[in-house]
Amino acid sequence: MAAIGLYMVNYEVWPLYSLHKSIAILLFALILLRVIWRAMQGLPPAAAPLTSVQHLAVKLMHVLATQRPHVGADVMHGRA
Numbered sequence: 001m002a003a004i005g006l007y008m009v010n011y012e013v014w015p016l017y018s019l020h021k022s023i024a025i026l027l028f029a030l031i032l033l034r035v036i037w038r039a040m041q042g043l044p045p046a047a048a049p050l051t052s053v054q055h056l057a058v059k060l061m062h063v064l065a066t067q068r069p070h071v072g073a074d075v076m077h078g079r080a
Helices: 002-011 014-041 052-067 069-076
Strands: none
Touching: 002 014
16 A cells, blocks of 8 residues: 555556555554454463563563564564
8 A cells, every 4th residue: 555655646646546545444444343353352362371581571572562663673683
């Protein structure tokens, strides 16, 4: 969708606007349905019990990924 939007704006191909808008509405509806589904179903059970060290690592990674996305990505890709 972003590619269509950028192409449309950079090359002034305005007939693509309706396609761009249709894809955006479809994606919004699907994301909204997914959020509602997740709220109704709750969290899935853990695959296996975690040790205290693993639990701490999960919490730390969550903070890094949500509060500082660039730091979380660096840690995940081994650049930290």
